[in-house]
Amino acid sequence: MATDPRGLRADAPLLDAWLRFQEQPPTAFTIPGHKHRTDLVGDVVAGDVPLYAGLDTMKLTAGVLPNAESRAARLWGADLCRFSTGGATHANQAVALAVAGDGDEVVVSRTLHRSLLLGLVLAGLTPVWVRPEVDEATGVPLGVAPGTVRRALRQHPHARAVLVGDPSYVGTVGDVAGLAEAAHSHDVPLAVDAAWAAHFGFHPDLPRHPLQLGADVMVTSAHKTLPAWSQAALVLARTGRIDPGRLEAGVEATATTSPAGAVLASTDAARSLLERDGVELIGGALAAVRAARERLRAVDGLVVLDGPGVDPLKLTLLLPGTGADGNAVEQDLLAAGLPVESADRDVIVAIATLADTATGLDALAAAIAGSIGRHRGGPRPVVGSAVYAVDPVVAMPPRQAFFAERETVTLERAVGRVCAELVAPYPPGIPVLAPGEEITADSLAALDQARAAGVRIAYAADPTLATLTVTTD
Numbered sequence: 437m438a439t440d441p442r443g444l445r446a447d448a449p450l451l452d453a454w455l456r457f458q459e460q461p462p463t464a465f466t467i468p469g470h471k472h473r474t475d476l477v478g479d480v481v482a483g484d485v486p487l488y489a490g491l492d493t494m495k496l497t498a499g500v501l502p503n504a505e506s507r508a509a510r511l512w513g514a515d516l517c518r519f520s521t522g523g524a525t526h527a528n529q530a531v532a533l534a535v536a537g538d539g540d541e542v543v544v545s546r547t548l549h550r551s552l553l554l555g556l557v558l559a560g561l562t563p564v565w566v567r568p569e570v571d572e573a574t575g576v577p578l579g580v581a582p583g584t585v586r587r588a589l590r591q592h593p594h595a596r597a598v599l600v601g602d603p604s605y606v607g608t609v610g611d612v613a614g615l616a617e618a619a620h621s622h623d624v625p626l627a628v629d630a631a632w633a634a635h636f637g638f639h640p641d642l643p644r645h646p647l648q649l650g651a652d653v654m655v656t657s658a659h660k661t662l663p664a665w666s667q668a669a670l671v672l673a674r675t676g677r678i679d680p681g682r683l684e685a686g687v688e689a690t691a692t693t694s695p696a697g698a699v700l701a702s703t704d705a706a707r708s709l710l711e712r713d714g715v716e717l718i719g720g721a722l723a724a725v726r727a728a729r730e731r732l733r734a735v736d737g738l739v740v741l742d743g744p745g746v747d748p749l750k751l752t753l754l755l756p757g758t759g760a761d762g763n764a765v766e767q768d769l770l771a772a773g774l775p776v777e778s779a780d781r782d783v784i785v786a787i788a789t790l791a792d793t794a795t796g797l798d799a800l801a802a803a804i805a806g807s808i809g810r811h812r813g814g815p816r817p818v819v820g821s822a823v824y825a826v827d828p829v830v831a832m833p834p835r836q837a838f839f840a841e842r843e844t845v846t847l848e849r850a851v852g853r854v855c856a857e858l859v860a861p862y863p864p865g866i867p868v869l870a871p872g873e874e875i876t877a878d879s880l881a882a883l884d885q886a887r888a889a890g891v892r893i894a895y896a897a898d899p900t901l902a903t904l905t906v907t908t909d
């Protein structure tokens with residue numbers, strides 16, 4: 437279903453301001469330097485309008501941003517919403533700065549995204565790590581159990597907050613309501629990195645979003661699952677257990693001072709569209725993904741993640757039973773012009789959103805089925821991704837290790853040393869090694885396993901991973 441974006445204008449102040457700028461472009465003596473000319477470097481700058489002296493005046497007299505943010509807050513049931521042009525990365529770092537201070541303990545899922553880990557570095561927080569349950573049959577993470585958080589809070593009574601990522605990268609959904617109860621029974625806030633779940637809560641067949649389930653803060657990437665520009669994200673909070681001033685300060689401390697108006701306006705437009713047509717649009721996408729799931733379920737040996745604990749718009753396929761290598765399937769999909777979000781030997785993740793069509797999903801399912809047929813082999817045992825099972829040996833807080841004196845050593849000499857850098861298979865960007873953690877044979881084996889499965893190892897100073905950066909003794 438196509439929609440009429442002009443119809444959204446009356447309800448979306450940032451979109452309205454962006455459209456007005458296009459209709460009556462000024463001769464601006466302000467930034468940006470392209471001055472809205474597309475005859476210099478071309479359309480690559482088309483539509484780039486800043487917030488300051490663009491969507492609003494330089495003095496922000498129209499208040500279009502807070503107006504749009506308060507509409508989003510109302511839609512998600514929050515007391516406070518801030519838009520971000522720095523992705524959920526920025527929003528996570530703002531949350532880390534908001535929930536506690538230098539040296540404070542926080543209970544954090546070890547399957548956190550690197551952005552939150554670097555948030556811990558920025559805020560100087562000391563993580564008390566908890567791990568999700570992992571489903572033995574499929575190897576996928578199931579979410580951190582509320583009992584695990586309760587235990588961690590009992591053992592660390594001074595912990596100031598609980599921070600988890602949910603849903604997981606592969607679309608599994610944990611017990612967020614149970615986590616909220618566990619955090620609140622200790623009188624600390626629950627913050628949920630729901631980067632992949634901007635659509636949750638907007639259709640009866642989707643899981644509810646974290647605020648609906650009792651969380652105090654949620655971060656989400658509008659650009660991941662809503663029709664918004666890359667980098668568009670939101671942080672939404674209930675202020676009972678979250679100090680709004682500290683959250684505002686955290687957002688401002690880590691934000692650019694030149695926010696891209698098109699990114700903000702697209703967040704506003706996506707919010708308005710979700711509010712007006714979300715149920716219908718998401719309903720269409722759900723039906724299309726359901727049909728693709730049916731078709732793929734018929735592929736011998738292929739496991740298609742499904743059920744109440746899975747985001748129905750995420751197609752996560754487990755290939756071991758087919759014997760096919762997901763990297764080879766990905767090559768076929770790339771050649772067919774059908775790139776997927778992630779593929780390694782054992783797992784393929786395809787993301788569908790309300791912008792997808794039944795035709796596109798049909799083509800994807802047919803291409804995957806055909807490719808698996810061509811690459812089929814003897815079934816392999818399921819080997820769960822090692823990133824979900826990292827059990828770190830913590831030697832010092834992440835911030836201390838991040839700023840420590842450091843040296844580079846070969847892998848053989850690295851075992852037993854304290855890692856000074858962050859090393860993560862990407863996707864999903866979950867660190868196997870984080871600053872302050874002892875480098876163990878297990879952590880190196882986890883990186884090896886990821887590499888052997890065809891996953892890129894990201895963020896290490898030495899991308900070949902022949903050496904690692906460690907703190908000096």
Ligand SMILES: Cc1ncc(COP(=O)(O)O)c(C=O)c1O
Nearest residue numbers: 522523524525549601629631657
């Ligand atoms: C769980 C999680 N949180 C945060 C992020 C960062 O999101 P963004 O790319 O919007 O900065 C990602 C990105 O993949 C993610 O997977």
